[in-house]
Amino acid sequence: MKPQQQLPVDGPSISAISFESANGTTRTLLRPEQRRQLLGIATEAQLSPRTMVYRESSPLSHLYVVADGVLKSFRDFPSGRRRVMAFLFPQDIFGLAEDGRYVNNVQSITGARIYQLPVDKLLGLMKRDPDLHFQIICKVVHELRVAQRRAIMVGRHDAIGRMAMFLSMLERIEANQTRHGFILIPMARTDIAEYLGLSPEAVSRACSALTRRGLLKFIDRHAASVTDRPGFDQLVRSM
Amino acid sequence: MKPQQQLPVDGPSISAISFESANGTTRTLLRPEQRRQLLGIATEAQLSPRTMVYRESSPLSHLYVVADGVLKSFRDFPSGRRRVMAFLFPQDIFGLAEDGRYVNNVQSITGARIYQLPVDKLLGLMKRDPDLHFQIICKVVHELRVAQRRAIMVGRHDAIGRMAMFLSMLERIEANQTRHGFILIPMARTDIAEYLGLSPEAVSRACSALTRRGLLKFIDRHAASVTDRPGFDQLVRSM
DNA sequence: CGTAGTATTGAAACGGATCAATATCTGTGG
DNA sequence: CCACAGATATTGATCCGTTTCAATACTACG
Numbered sequence: 102m103k104p105q106q107q108l109p110v111d112g113p114s115i116s117a118i119s120f121e122s123a124n125g126t127t128r129t130l131l132r133p134e135q136r137r138q139l140l141g142i143a144t145e146a147q148l149s150p151r152t153m154v155y156r157e158s159s160p161l162s163h164l165y166v167v168a169d170g171v172l173k174s175f176r177d178f179p180s181g182r183r184r185v186m187a188f189l190f191p192q193d194i195f196g197l198a199e200d201g202r203y204v205n206n207v208q209s210i211t212g213a214r215i216y217q218l219p220v221d222k223l224l225g226l227m228k229r230d231p232d233l234h235f236q237i238i239c240k241v242v243h244e245l246r247v248a249q250r251r252a253i254m255v256g257r258h259d260a261i262g263r264m265a266m267f268l269s270m271l272e273r274i275e276a277n278q279t280r281h282g283f284i285l286i287p288m289a290r291t292d293i294a295e296y297l298g299l300s301p302e303a304v305s306r307a308c309s310a311l312t313r314r315g316l317l318k319f320i321d322r323h324a325a326s327v328t329d330r331p332g333f334d335q336l337v338r339s340m
Numbered sequence: 341m342k343p344q345q346q347l348p349v350d351g352p353s354i355s356a357i358s359f360e361s362a363n364g365t366t367r368t369l370l371r372p373e374q375r376r377q378l379l380g381i382a383t384e385a386q387l388s389p390r391t392m393v394y395r396e397s398s399p400l401s402h403l404y405v406v407a408d409g410v411l412k413s414f415r416d417f418p419s420g421r422r423r424v425m426a427f428l429f430p431q432d433i434f435g436l437a438e439d440g441r442y443v444n445n446v447q448s449i450t451g452a453r454i455y456q457l458p459v460d461k462l463l464g465l466m467k468r469d470p471d472l473h474f475q476i477i478c479k480v481v482h483e484l485r486v487a488q489r490r491a492i493m494v495g496r497h498d499a500i501g502r503m504a505m506f507l508s509m510l511e512r513i514e515a516n517q518t519r520h521g522f523i524l525i526p527m528a529r530t531d532i533a534e535y536l537g538l539s540p541e542a543v544s545r546a547c548s549a550l551t552r553r554g555l556l557k558f559i560d561r562h563a564a565s566v567t568d569r570p571g572f573d574q575l576v577r578s579m
Numbered sequence: 580c581g582t583a584g585t586a587t588t589g590a591a592a593c594g595g596a597t598c599a600a601t602a603t604c605t606g607t608g609g
Numbered sequence: 610c611c612a613c614a615g616a617t618a619t620t621g622a623t624c625c626g627t628t629t630c631a632a633t634a635c636t637a638c639g
Contacts, residue, residue: 120400120437121459161360176492178579184495186488198359199485220360227474234473235466241480246438248487249425253415255494256423256537258596260627290586298495300628305587322586322636340417497628499595529618539596544619561604561618 112136113143113166113216115236116192116275117243127275129192130236138230139166142222146215148172154195154207154215161198163217167191170213171277171287174205175295185296187247188288191276194240196220210288255298257340263297264307268317268325269337283324290322351379352405352455354475355431355514356482366514368431369475377469378405381461385454387411393434393446393454400437402456406430409452410516410526413444414534424535426486427527430515433479435459449527494537496579502536503546507556507564508576522563529561 113136116127131139145168148154154165157176172189174197186205189195197204227234254266271277272284279285286293290308294301311317316333319325327333352375355366370378384407387393393404396415411428413436425444428434436443466473493505510516511523518524525532529547533540550556555572558564566572 118438121440125439179577180579182579184492186491197481197484199357200364201360204485204488224474228470231467231470231473234470234477235463238473238477238480241477241484242436245436245480245484245487246443248484248491249443252425252487252491252494253423255491258537258626298497301586302588302629303627306627309587338418340419340421497594540618541597541620542595545595548619 112138112140113168113218114192115166115194115240117240118246119239120242130239131233135230135233135236138226138233139216139218139223142226143216143218146217148209148213148215150209150212152209152213154209155203156206157204158202161196161201161203161220163219164194164196164223165207166216166218167193167195168214168216170209170211170215172207172209172213172215173288173292173296174207176205183295184298185292187244187251188292188296190274194237194244197244210292251296253340260297260299260303260307261310262336262340263299264293264304264311265316265333265336267293267297269333272327281326283320283326286323286325351375351377352382352407352457353431354405354433354479356479357485358478359481369478370472374469374472374475377465377472378455378457378462381465382455382457385456387448387452387454389448389451391448391452393448394442395445396443397441400435400440400442400459402458403433403435403462404446405455405457406432406434407453407455409448409450409454411446411448411452411454412527412531412535413446415444422534423537424531426483426490427531427535429513433476433483436483449531490535492579499536499538499542499546500549501575501579502538503532503543504550504555504572504575506532506536507550508572511566520565522559522565525562525564 111133113131114129115131116129118125118127143166148170154172167189169191172195173185174187174189174195175183175185177183187195188210189207195207227237250270254263254270257263257266268284268286271286277285277287288296290304291301294304297304299307308317308319312319314332316327316329316336317325318328350372352370353368354370355368357364357366382405387409393411406428408430411434412424413426413428413434414422414424416422426434427449428446434446466476489509493502493509496502496505507523507525510525516524516526529543530540533543536543538546547556547558551558553571555566555568555575556564557567
């Protein structure tokens with residue numbers, strides 16, 4: 102257990118691009134009173150790195166909201182292969198279930214703070230507040246689009262292209278942004294490999310290739326900065 | 341080979357696996373009175389094959405429900421590549437939008453019948469009926485799981501494995517089932533290729549390979565039957 | 580500060596993309 | 610109903626990139 106961060110917390114917060122008209126930027130969905138309501142039924146948990154939140158096919162109990170930190174949602178396959186389905190950042194929700202059981206494993210990567218919302222109480226809350234209901238829909242639709250984006254990324258045939266797209270995705274995540282223009286890469290290379298459907302070696306080589314082409318510069322394994330913005334953006338879009 | 345059965349229709353119908361406890365089978369979500377309500381705001385459209393329903397980035401106007409037939413949802417990329425994001429079967433919903441605009445193109449493959457639900461009226465209906473709201477969430481979550489399944493499929497490195505998984509998916513779609521145990525394949529090989537992220541040639545070769553291995557037998561291009569169930573299922577799961 | 584896990588880099592092999600040619604289907608008009 | 614033409618599908622040969630295997634460098638954690 103790590104000492105609790107001192108951030109002004111007024112309850113779970115989620116964000117998404119509305120499917121109705123908006124200006125293209127992510128928006129915080131819940132109104133203050135809704136966040137207070139959710140906080141009423143929520144328990145907060147502080148996770149140290151590499152802590153399992155739940156395992157696949159364990160019974161559904163909570164819906165989760167990330168307050169702080171980064172987590173990964175993944176599945177293990179009979180062959181021993183592991184596939185990372187999504188990385189979870191602050192304001193993301195998780196706890197997708199099917200048939201009363203969670204479909205993925207979720208584990209923290211960095212230290213993290215999460216809200217746990219008991220589903221029964223959440224359903225009760227949603228019944229009394231149609232707007233809260235609607236906000237949740239927006240968020241789920243948002244997750245759907247994120248999943249589609251990953252599918253597009255993984256669909257690319259070139260490893261460098263996938264990697265560039267991935268880094269570009271990291272760059273656009275508000276909760277991951279830094280004031281210095283660096284791209285923060287909280288997860289390990291193997292996590293990225295399992296997310297992009299590549300071997301760790303291919304990820305490594307893609308990083309080298311990006312550097313060699315002068316598009317990117319790695320500060321260390323967990324931070325990079327774009328050195329050729331037009332070139333980088335073109336590679337991201339080229340497909 | 342194209343059976344277009346007429347079922348007694350009393351309004352839009354959607355189905356999903358609930359995320360709460362259920363018995364693993366897809367369930368019709370809407371109650372009769374809800375379907376009648378939706379029918380009240382819906383217009384029905386009969387589409388001939390290869391009809392565009394909407395194009396990407398055109399303004400959001402309706403949510404759609406498939407009554408009959410098969411459609412595809414796809415995106416075109418600058419390189420000229422096309423990626424099929426999903427095939428849409430009866431009881432599926434579509435019309436995913438971002439920022440007030442549709443994100444994909446949707447086009448009918450076979451002849452199809454769809455319900456068009458104006459979003460403004462739908463939102464009104466959902467405000468007055470929290471349960472309807474909830475049903476829609478269930479369906480969206482269901483779509484999310486389907487998208488994840490595609491991501492898993494596309495993540496496989498072997499073409500035969502992807503193809504087997506795809507056929508297995510087709511087989512499990514209730515609205516696509518036949519009484520003779522055939523797997524109906526309504527879409528073209530190129531559509532499958534664009535869905536699986538393979539070249540048309542690779543899809544073709546995968547079909548041949550499945551036949552050569554004695555797992556499957558193709559009646560014609562749009563129907564097949566499994567000749568070695570254990571072998572087929574094992575291939576599907578092996579990853 | 581040491582050690583185990585993680586990352587990078589190199590060499591070889593496999594699999595799918597691509598190019599090319601042929602076969603088959605679909606739907607249109609005679 | 611049949612014939613024809615354009616589109617779609619299959620099959621073959623070659624090329625390229627990623628996987629795999631292997632060895633070394635690095636890093637983070639106890």
